Amino acid sequence: MSRTYRQLLVLVAIFISAWFAFSYISQSYFADKETKTIISLESEEKLASAIHSIILSEFDTINSPAANIVLDSILLRLQKGIDSARYTYNFTIIDNEQLNAFATLGGRIYIFKGLIEHSDNAEMLASVLAHEIGHIEHHDFENRLAKNIAISTVIAVATGGNETLISELSKSVLGSSYDRQQEAHADKFAMQLLEKVNIDPSALGVFFIKIKRLDNSNLDLEYFQSHPNTDSRIEKVANYRVDDDFNEIKFDSLQWNALADWVKNDVIFQ
Amino acid sequence: MDNEIKLPQPNEVSYKEKERAMASYFMMFASSTIGLPLPFFNLIASWIFYRYTSKTSQFVRFHSYQSMLSQLPITVFNTVIVFWTFNIVWGNFPMANENDLAPILEGFSSNYIGFAIVTALSNLIYIIFSVIAGAKAYKGRLYYFPYFGNIAFDHAFVNFKEFGKDEYVNTAPKL
Numbered sequence: 001m002s003r004t005y006r007q008l009l010v011l012v013a014i015f016i017s018a019w020f021a022f023s024y025i026s027q028s029y030f031a032d033k034e035t036k037t038i039i040s041l042e043s044e045e046k047l048a049s050a051i052h053s054i055i056l057s058e059f060d061t062i063n064s065p066a067a068n069i070v071l072d073s074i075l076l077r078l079q080k081g082i083d084s085a086r087y088t089y090n091f092t093i094i095d096n097e098q099l100n101a102f103a104t105l106g107g108r109i110y111i112f113k114g115l116i117e118h119s120d121n122a123e124m125l126a127s128v129l130a131h132e133i134g135h136i137e138h139h140d141f142e143n144r145l146a147k148n149i150a151i152s153t154v155i156a157v158a159t160g161g162n163e164t165l166i167s168e169l170s171k172s173v174l175g176s177s178y179d180r181q182q183e184a185h186a187d188k189f190a191m192q193l194l195e196k197v198n199i200d201p202s203a204l205g206v207f208f209i210k211i212k213r214l215d216n217s218n219l220d221l222e223y224f225q226s227h228p229n230t231d232s233r234i235e236k237v238a239n240y241r242v243d244d245d246f247n248e249i250k251f252d253s254l255q256w257n258a259l260a261d262w263v264k265n266d267v268i269f270q
Numbered sequence: 271m272d273n274e275i276k277l278p279q280p281n282e283v284s285y286k287e288k289e290r291a292m293a294s295y296f297m298m299f300a301s302s303t304i305g306l307p308l309p310f311f312n313l314i315a316s317w318i319f320y321r322y323t324s325k326t327s328q329f330v331r332f333h334s335y336q337s338m339l340s341q342l343p344i345t346v347f348n349t350v351i352v353f354w355t356f357n358i359v360w361g362n363f364p365m366a367n368e369n370d371l372a373p374i375l376e377g378f379s380s381n382y383i384g385f386a387i388v389t390a391l392s393n394l395i396y397i398i399f400s401v402i403a404g405a406k407a408y409k410g411r412l413y414y415f416p417y418f419g420n421i422a423f424d425h426a427f428v429n430f431k432e433f434g435k436d437e438y439v440n441t442a443p444k445l
Protein backbone atom coordinates (compact mmCIF):
# COMPACT_ATOMS: atom_id res chain seq x y z
CA MET A 1 0.00 0.00 0.00
CA SER A 2 2.84 2.38 0.76
CA ARG A 3 3.93 2.05 -2.88
CA THR A 4 0.45 3.12 -3.98
CA TYR A 5 0.60 6.20 -1.78
CA ARG A 6 4.07 7.02 -3.09
CA GLN A 7 2.78 6.86 -6.65
CA LEU A 8 -0.19 9.05 -5.74
CA LEU A 9 2.16 11.60 -4.16
CA VAL A 10 4.34 11.60 -7.28
CA LEU A 11 1.30 12.13 -9.54
CA VAL A 12 -0.02 14.99 -7.39
CA ALA A 13 3.46 16.55 -7.28
CA ILE A 14 3.77 16.29 -11.06
CA PHE A 15 0.35 17.89 -11.51
CA ILE A 16 1.04 20.79 -9.14
CA SER A 17 4.51 21.49 -10.50
CA ALA A 18 3.28 21.27 -14.11
CA TRP A 19 0.47 23.73 -13.30
CA PHE A 20 2.88 26.15 -11.64
CA ALA A 21 5.42 25.78 -14.42
CA PHE A 22 2.91 26.43 -17.21
CA SER A 23 1.35 29.33 -15.28
CA TYR A 24 4.78 30.85 -14.80
CA ILE A 25 5.70 30.34 -18.47
CA SER A 26 2.48 31.94 -19.72
CA GLN A 27 2.84 34.79 -17.24
CA SER A 28 6.40 35.58 -18.31
CA TYR A 29 5.43 35.18 -21.97
CA PHE A 30 2.71 37.83 -21.63
CA ALA A 31 4.85 40.04 -19.40
CA ASP A 32 7.59 40.01 -22.05
CA LYS A 33 5.10 40.99 -24.71
CA GLU A 34 3.87 43.82 -22.56
CA THR A 35 7.18 45.44 -21.86
CA LYS A 36 8.82 44.72 -25.17
CA THR A 37 10.29 47.78 -26.82
CA ILE A 38 9.57 47.98 -30.49
CA ILE A 39 11.73 50.99 -31.38
CA SER A 40 15.16 52.20 -30.29
CA LEU A 41 15.47 55.01 -27.78
CA GLU A 42 16.89 57.30 -30.47
CA SER A 43 14.03 56.75 -32.92
CA GLU A 44 11.59 57.04 -30.06
CA GLU A 45 12.97 60.47 -29.20
CA LYS A 46 12.68 61.61 -32.82
CA LEU A 47 9.12 60.36 -33.01
CA ALA A 48 8.33 61.97 -29.65
CA SER A 49 9.56 65.36 -30.95
CA ALA A 50 7.43 64.99 -34.08
CA ILE A 51 4.36 64.19 -32.01
CA HIS A 52 5.23 67.06 -29.67
CA SER A 53 5.14 69.52 -32.57
CA ILE A 54 1.76 68.16 -33.69
CA ILE A 55 0.44 68.67 -30.16
CA LEU A 56 1.90 72.20 -30.03
CA SER A 57 0.10 73.01 -33.27
CA GLU A 58 -3.20 71.75 -31.87
CA PHE A 59 -3.05 73.18 -28.33
CA ASP A 60 -1.72 76.25 -26.53
CA THR A 61 0.77 75.38 -23.84
CA ILE A 62 1.68 77.13 -20.62
CA ASN A 63 5.18 77.74 -19.41
CA SER A 64 5.10 78.95 -15.87
CA PRO A 65 8.17 78.68 -13.60
CA ALA A 66 5.96 78.65 -10.51
CA ALA A 67 3.92 75.69 -11.75
CA ASN A 68 7.07 73.97 -12.93
CA ILE A 69 8.53 73.97 -9.41
CA VAL A 70 5.53 72.10 -8.00
CA LEU A 71 5.14 69.69 -10.91
CA ASP A 72 8.88 69.06 -11.11
CA SER A 73 8.98 68.09 -7.47
CA ILE A 74 6.16 65.58 -8.08
CA LEU A 75 7.78 64.05 -11.17
CA LEU A 76 11.20 63.93 -9.54
CA ARG A 77 9.80 61.97 -6.64
CA LEU A 78 7.98 59.54 -8.93
CA GLN A 79 11.10 59.14 -11.06
CA LYS A 80 13.01 58.00 -7.96
CA GLY A 81 10.72 54.99 -7.68
CA ILE A 82 11.39 53.71 -11.19
CA ASP A 83 14.14 51.13 -11.43
CA SER A 84 14.75 50.98 -15.17
CA ALA A 85 15.16 54.76 -15.67
CA ARG A 86 14.95 54.44 -19.45
CA TYR A 87 13.53 57.95 -19.66
CA THR A 88 13.87 61.26 -17.94
CA TYR A 89 10.26 62.20 -17.50
CA ASN A 90 9.19 65.68 -18.49
CA PHE A 91 5.84 67.40 -18.75
CA THR A 92 4.07 70.04 -20.78
CA ILE A 93 1.06 71.92 -19.45
CA ILE A 94 -1.72 72.35 -22.00
CA ASP A 95 -3.93 75.40 -21.65
CA ASN A 96 -7.24 73.61 -21.81
CA GLU A 97 -10.05 73.03 -19.32
CA GLN A 98 -10.27 69.28 -20.04
CA LEU A 99 -9.74 67.05 -17.05
CA ASN A 100 -7.09 64.97 -18.72
CA ALA A 101 -3.46 63.96 -18.98
CA PHE A 102 -1.75 61.70 -21.46
CA ALA A 103 1.66 60.30 -22.20
CA THR A 104 3.30 59.78 -25.55
CA LEU A 105 6.85 58.60 -26.15
CA GLY A 106 10.26 59.28 -24.66
CA GLY A 107 8.89 60.04 -21.21
CA ARG A 108 6.75 62.98 -22.34
CA ILE A 109 3.64 63.63 -20.30
CA TYR A 110 1.01 66.21 -21.19
CA ILE A 111 -1.05 67.66 -18.36
CA PHE A 112 -4.19 69.65 -19.06
CA LYS A 113 -4.83 72.73 -16.95
CA GLY A 114 -8.25 71.31 -16.06
CA LEU A 115 -6.58 68.37 -14.33
CA ILE A 116 -4.55 70.66 -12.05
CA GLU A 117 -7.70 72.65 -11.33
CA HIS A 118 -9.67 69.58 -10.31
CA SER A 119 -6.92 67.90 -8.29
CA ASP A 120 -7.47 68.34 -4.56
CA ASN A 121 -3.82 68.01 -3.69
CA ALA A 122 -0.39 67.17 -5.06
CA GLU A 123 -0.86 63.48 -4.16
CA MET A 124 -3.92 63.23 -6.39
CA LEU A 125 -2.09 64.76 -9.34
CA ALA A 126 0.90 62.49 -8.60
CA SER A 127 -1.39 59.45 -8.80
CA VAL A 128 -2.57 60.45 -12.29
CA LEU A 129 1.01 61.10 -13.40
CA ALA A 130 2.08 57.72 -11.99
CA HIS A 131 -0.67 56.11 -14.10
CA GLU A 132 0.61 57.89 -17.22
CA ILE A 133 4.17 56.80 -16.37
CA GLY A 134 2.75 53.27 -16.25
CA HIS A 135 1.61 53.63 -19.86
CA ILE A 136 5.07 54.84 -20.86
CA GLU A 137 6.89 52.07 -18.99
CA HIS A 138 4.61 49.45 -20.56
CA HIS A 139 5.15 50.97 -24.03
CA ASP A 140 1.40 51.27 -24.52
CA PHE A 141 1.63 54.27 -26.84
CA GLU A 142 4.18 52.51 -29.06
CA ASN A 143 1.96 49.46 -29.31
CA ARG A 144 -1.06 51.59 -30.14
CA LEU A 145 0.99 53.45 -32.73
CA ALA A 146 2.21 50.19 -34.25
CA LYS A 147 -1.34 48.86 -34.42
CA ASN A 148 -2.61 52.06 -36.08
CA ILE A 149 0.28 52.09 -38.55
CA ALA A 150 -0.50 48.51 -39.46
CA ILE A 151 -4.17 49.39 -40.00
CA SER A 152 -3.21 52.54 -41.95
CA THR A 153 -0.91 50.52 -44.19
CA VAL A 154 -3.60 47.96 -44.91
CA ILE A 155 -6.09 50.73 -45.68
CA ALA A 156 -3.50 52.61 -47.77
CA VAL A 157 -2.93 49.53 -49.86
CA ALA A 158 -6.63 48.80 -50.11
CA THR A 159 -7.60 52.35 -51.06
CA GLY A 160 -4.61 52.94 -53.30
CA GLY A 161 -3.02 55.44 -50.89
CA ASN A 162 -5.79 57.86 -50.00
CA GLU A 163 -3.76 60.56 -48.22
CA THR A 164 -6.62 62.21 -46.35
CA LEU A 165 -7.67 58.89 -44.92
CA ILE A 166 -4.14 58.05 -43.83
CA SER A 167 -3.63 61.42 -42.14
CA GLU A 168 -6.96 61.09 -40.31
CA LEU A 169 -5.96 57.65 -39.12
CA SER A 170 -2.63 58.95 -37.83
CA LYS A 171 -4.43 61.60 -35.80
CA SER A 172 -6.72 58.94 -34.39
CA VAL A 173 -3.73 57.41 -32.57
CA LEU A 174 -3.74 60.40 -30.24
CA GLY A 175 -7.52 60.36 -29.92
CA SER A 176 -8.07 56.66 -29.32
CA SER A 177 -8.09 55.20 -25.86
CA TYR A 178 -6.18 52.32 -24.35
CA ASP A 179 -7.92 49.04 -23.77
CA ARG A 180 -9.11 47.97 -20.36
CA GLN A 181 -6.21 45.63 -19.75
CA GLN A 182 -3.65 48.35 -20.48
CA GLU A 183 -5.52 50.69 -18.13
CA ALA A 184 -5.64 48.04 -15.41
CA HIS A 185 -1.90 47.41 -15.72
CA ALA A 186 -1.13 51.13 -15.66
CA ASP A 187 -3.29 51.48 -12.51
CA LYS A 188 -1.42 48.65 -10.83
CA PHE A 189 1.91 50.15 -11.82
CA ALA A 190 0.77 53.53 -10.46
CA MET A 191 -0.24 52.10 -7.08
CA GLN A 192 3.06 50.24 -6.69
CA LEU A 193 5.06 53.28 -7.75
CA LEU A 194 3.13 55.58 -5.38
CA GLU A 195 3.73 53.22 -2.49
CA LYS A 196 7.43 53.03 -3.32
CA VAL A 197 7.84 56.81 -3.17
CA ASN A 198 5.81 57.13 0.04
CA ILE A 199 2.62 58.50 -1.48
CA ASP A 200 -0.66 56.94 -0.37
CA PRO A 201 -1.95 54.91 -3.39
CA SER A 202 -5.54 55.57 -2.33
CA ALA A 203 -5.10 59.03 -3.91
CA LEU A 204 -5.76 57.35 -7.26
CA GLY A 205 -9.06 55.95 -5.98
CA VAL A 206 -10.05 59.34 -4.60
CA PHE A 207 -9.33 60.80 -8.03
CA PHE A 208 -11.54 58.21 -9.74
CA ILE A 209 -14.35 58.86 -7.27
CA LYS A 210 -14.00 62.56 -7.89
CA ILE A 211 -14.21 62.29 -11.67
CA LYS A 212 -17.16 59.95 -11.33
CA ARG A 213 -18.95 62.51 -9.18
CA LEU A 214 -18.05 65.30 -11.57
CA ASP A 215 -19.26 63.20 -14.49
CA ASN A 216 -22.66 62.93 -12.85
CA SER A 217 -22.87 66.70 -12.90
CA ASN A 218 -22.57 66.55 -16.70
CA LEU A 219 -19.20 68.16 -17.08
CA ASP A 220 -17.29 67.47 -20.26
CA LEU A 221 -14.71 65.12 -18.82
CA GLU A 222 -12.29 63.80 -21.38
CA TYR A 223 -10.40 61.71 -18.87
CA PHE A 224 -13.49 59.83 -17.88
CA GLN A 225 -14.48 59.14 -21.48
CA SER A 226 -11.06 57.84 -22.47
CA HIS A 227 -10.67 55.78 -19.27
CA PRO A 228 -13.77 53.61 -19.03
CA ASN A 229 -15.01 51.27 -16.33
CA THR A 230 -14.32 53.54 -13.37
CA ASP A 231 -16.26 51.44 -10.84
CA SER A 232 -14.06 48.38 -11.14
CA ARG A 233 -10.96 50.57 -11.07
CA ILE A 234 -12.11 52.22 -7.84
CA GLU A 235 -12.66 48.75 -6.42
CA LYS A 236 -9.17 47.63 -7.41
CA VAL A 237 -7.59 50.67 -5.77
CA ALA A 238 -9.70 50.10 -2.66
CA ASN A 239 -8.51 46.50 -2.50
CA TYR A 240 -4.85 47.43 -2.84
CA ARG A 241 -3.00 46.83 0.42
CA VAL A 242 0.14 48.75 1.27
CA ASP A 243 2.96 47.14 3.22
CA ASP A 244 2.84 47.37 6.99
CA ASP A 245 5.99 49.48 7.06
CA PHE A 246 4.56 52.01 4.59
CA ASN A 247 5.21 55.55 5.75
CA GLU A 248 3.39 58.32 3.96
CA ILE A 249 5.33 61.50 3.22
CA LYS A 250 3.07 64.28 2.06
CA PHE A 251 4.00 67.00 -0.42
CA ASP A 252 4.37 70.59 0.73
CA SER A 253 0.74 71.67 0.91
CA LEU A 254 1.61 75.38 0.96
CA GLN A 255 3.19 75.14 -2.46
CA TRP A 256 0.26 73.16 -3.82
CA ASN A 257 -2.32 75.52 -2.37
CA ALA A 258 -0.53 78.46 -3.94
CA LEU A 259 -0.56 76.69 -7.30
CA ALA A 260 -4.23 75.74 -6.91
CA ASP A 261 -5.14 79.35 -6.06
CA TRP A 262 -3.26 80.64 -9.03
CA VAL A 263 -4.93 78.16 -11.34
CA LYS A 264 -8.37 78.90 -9.95
CA ASN A 265 -7.94 82.63 -10.35
CA ASP A 266 -6.26 82.16 -13.72
CA VAL A 267 -3.37 84.31 -12.52
CA ILE A 268 -0.43 82.07 -13.04
CA PHE A 269 -1.11 81.39 -16.66
CA GLN A 270 -1.75 84.92 -17.82
CA MET B 271 1.45 -12.25 -1.58
CA ASP B 272 1.37 -11.79 -5.36
CA ASN B 273 2.72 -15.27 -5.83
CA GLU B 274 -0.29 -16.72 -4.07
CA ILE B 275 -2.76 -15.02 -6.37
CA LYS B 276 -3.61 -16.89 -9.48
CA LEU B 277 -3.71 -14.34 -12.27
CA PRO B 278 -5.62 -15.02 -15.48
CA GLN B 279 -3.28 -15.79 -18.36
CA PRO B 280 -4.08 -14.83 -22.00
CA ASN B 281 -5.01 -18.37 -22.96
CA GLU B 282 -7.42 -18.61 -20.03
CA VAL B 283 -9.28 -15.43 -20.86
CA SER B 284 -12.25 -15.89 -23.16
CA TYR B 285 -12.75 -13.83 -26.28
CA LYS B 286 -15.81 -12.17 -24.73
CA GLU B 287 -13.82 -11.12 -21.65
CA LYS B 288 -11.06 -9.66 -23.82
CA GLU B 289 -13.63 -7.69 -25.79
CA ARG B 290 -15.32 -6.38 -22.67
CA ALA B 291 -11.99 -5.40 -21.09
CA MET B 292 -10.98 -3.53 -24.24
CA ALA B 293 -14.39 -1.88 -24.46
CA SER B 294 -14.00 -0.51 -20.94
CA TYR B 295 -11.20 1.72 -22.27
CA PHE B 296 -12.52 2.50 -25.72
CA MET B 297 -16.10 3.25 -24.73
CA MET B 298 -14.99 6.55 -23.19
CA PHE B 299 -14.19 7.87 -26.68
CA ALA B 300 -17.80 7.26 -27.69
CA SER B 301 -19.30 8.47 -24.42
CA SER B 302 -17.20 11.63 -24.31
CA THR B 303 -18.31 12.46 -27.85
CA ILE B 304 -21.96 12.04 -26.90
CA GLY B 305 -21.66 14.04 -23.71
CA LEU B 306 -19.12 16.55 -24.95
CA PRO B 307 -20.38 19.61 -23.05
CA LEU B 308 -20.59 17.59 -19.83
CA PRO B 309 -17.19 16.10 -19.01
CA PHE B 310 -18.59 13.83 -16.28
CA PHE B 311 -20.82 11.98 -18.74
CA ASN B 312 -18.14 9.41 -19.60
CA LEU B 313 -17.53 8.79 -15.91
CA ILE B 314 -21.19 7.84 -15.45
CA ALA B 315 -21.03 5.61 -18.53
CA SER B 316 -17.87 4.03 -17.18
CA TRP B 317 -19.48 3.35 -13.80
CA ILE B 318 -22.52 1.73 -15.41
CA PHE B 319 -20.20 -0.45 -17.54
CA TYR B 320 -18.23 -1.44 -14.45
CA ARG B 321 -21.41 -2.27 -12.51
CA TYR B 322 -22.68 -4.64 -15.17
CA THR B 323 -19.45 -6.32 -16.20
CA SER B 324 -17.32 -6.48 -13.05
CA LYS B 325 -19.02 -9.63 -11.82
CA THR B 326 -18.42 -11.54 -15.02
CA SER B 327 -14.69 -12.10 -14.46
CA GLN B 328 -11.68 -10.83 -12.54
CA PHE B 329 -9.94 -9.90 -15.75
CA VAL B 330 -12.79 -7.61 -16.85
CA ARG B 331 -13.21 -6.36 -13.29
CA PHE B 332 -9.55 -5.25 -13.20
CA HIS B 333 -9.66 -3.43 -16.53
CA SER B 334 -13.04 -1.76 -16.08
CA TYR B 335 -12.10 -0.61 -12.56
CA GLN B 336 -8.75 0.73 -13.73
CA SER B 337 -10.47 2.54 -16.62
CA MET B 338 -13.07 4.08 -14.31
CA LEU B 339 -10.53 5.15 -11.68
CA SER B 340 -8.16 6.70 -14.17
CA GLN B 341 -11.03 8.74 -15.59
CA LEU B 342 -11.70 10.37 -12.21
CA PRO B 343 -8.89 12.96 -12.20
CA ILE B 344 -9.31 13.64 -15.92
CA THR B 345 -13.02 14.23 -15.38
CA VAL B 346 -12.28 16.58 -12.48
CA PHE B 347 -9.77 18.55 -14.61
CA ASN B 348 -12.15 18.74 -17.56
CA THR B 349 -15.07 19.78 -15.36
CA VAL B 350 -12.98 22.48 -13.68
CA ILE B 351 -11.75 23.88 -16.99
CA VAL B 352 -15.25 23.87 -18.52
CA PHE B 353 -16.82 25.68 -15.55
CA TRP B 354 -13.85 28.02 -15.21
CA THR B 355 -14.20 29.00 -18.88
CA PHE B 356 -17.97 29.47 -18.58
CA ASN B 357 -17.44 31.57 -15.50
CA ILE B 358 -14.99 33.85 -17.28
CA VAL B 359 -17.08 34.23 -20.41
CA TRP B 360 -20.54 34.53 -18.84
CA GLY B 361 -19.26 36.33 -15.76
CA ASN B 362 -18.22 39.24 -17.96
CA PHE B 363 -21.34 39.19 -20.05
CA PRO B 364 -23.04 41.34 -21.22
CA MET B 365 -20.07 43.50 -22.06
CA ALA B 366 -20.16 47.28 -21.72
CA ASN B 367 -19.33 47.58 -25.36
CA GLU B 368 -19.60 44.87 -27.92
CA ASN B 369 -16.01 45.21 -29.06
CA ASP B 370 -14.63 45.24 -25.55
CA LEU B 371 -13.25 41.77 -25.01
CA ALA B 372 -10.69 42.97 -22.47
CA PRO B 373 -12.47 41.69 -19.30
CA ILE B 374 -12.85 38.26 -20.86
CA LEU B 375 -9.22 38.22 -21.98
CA GLU B 376 -8.17 39.40 -18.52
CA GLY B 377 -10.10 36.47 -17.02
CA PHE B 378 -7.89 34.05 -18.91
CA SER B 379 -5.16 34.52 -16.32
CA SER B 380 -1.81 32.74 -16.36
CA ASN B 381 -3.19 30.32 -13.73
CA TYR B 382 -6.05 29.49 -16.08
CA ILE B 383 -3.73 29.02 -19.05
CA GLY B 384 -1.40 26.85 -16.94
CA PHE B 385 -4.31 24.71 -15.79
CA ALA B 386 -5.69 24.43 -19.34
CA ILE B 387 -2.30 23.21 -20.63
CA VAL B 388 -2.00 20.66 -17.81
CA THR B 389 -5.57 19.47 -18.53
CA ALA B 390 -4.86 19.11 -22.24
CA LEU B 391 -1.64 17.19 -21.53
CA SER B 392 -3.39 14.97 -18.96
CA ASN B 393 -6.08 14.12 -21.52
CA LEU B 394 -3.43 13.30 -24.10
CA ILE B 395 -1.49 11.07 -21.70
CA TYR B 396 -4.74 9.43 -20.59
CA ILE B 397 -5.75 8.67 -24.19
CA ILE B 398 -2.32 7.19 -24.97
CA PHE B 399 -2.43 5.01 -21.84
CA SER B 400 -6.01 3.94 -22.62
CA VAL B 401 -5.19 2.93 -26.18
CA ILE B 402 -2.22 0.87 -24.99
CA ALA B 403 -4.28 -0.70 -22.17
CA GLY B 404 -7.18 -1.43 -24.55
CA ALA B 405 -4.87 -3.12 -27.04
CA LYS B 406 -3.21 -5.16 -24.27
CA ALA B 407 -6.58 -6.14 -22.82
CA TYR B 408 -7.67 -7.41 -26.23
CA LYS B 409 -4.63 -9.67 -26.18
CA GLY B 410 -5.64 -10.94 -22.75
CA ARG B 411 -2.85 -9.07 -20.97
CA LEU B 412 -2.90 -7.03 -17.79
CA TYR B 413 -1.57 -3.49 -18.09
CA TYR B 414 -0.95 -1.33 -15.06
CA PHE B 415 -1.40 2.44 -15.03
CA PRO B 416 0.75 4.25 -12.49
CA TYR B 417 -1.10 4.37 -9.14
CA PHE B 418 -4.52 3.33 -10.56
CA GLY B 419 -3.08 0.00 -11.71
CA ASN B 420 -2.15 -0.90 -8.15
CA ILE B 421 -5.57 -0.03 -6.75
CA ALA B 422 -7.37 -1.88 -9.54
CA PHE B 423 -5.11 -4.92 -8.98
CA ASP B 424 -5.95 -4.96 -5.27
CA HIS B 425 -9.61 -4.48 -6.07
CA ALA B 426 -9.82 -7.24 -8.66
CA PHE B 427 -7.39 -9.83 -7.33
CA VAL B 428 -6.18 -9.23 -3.76
CA ASN B 429 -9.29 -8.04 -1.91
CA PHE B 430 -11.56 -10.12 -4.03
CA LYS B 431 -13.60 -13.10 -3.00
CA GLU B 432 -14.19 -15.53 -5.77
CA PHE B 433 -17.51 -15.26 -7.50
CA GLY B 434 -20.15 -17.21 -5.70
CA LYS B 435 -17.85 -18.03 -2.74
CA ASP B 436 -20.32 -16.51 -0.26
CA GLU B 437 -22.88 -18.92 -1.51
CA TYR B 438 -20.99 -21.96 -0.10
CA VAL B 439 -23.27 -22.23 2.91
CA ASN B 440 -23.31 -26.01 3.05
CA THR B 441 -20.36 -27.16 5.06
CA ALA B 442 -19.31 -30.50 6.59
CA PRO B 443 -20.66 -31.25 10.10
CA LYS B 444 -18.54 -29.84 12.91
CA LEU B 445 -16.87 -32.48 14.96
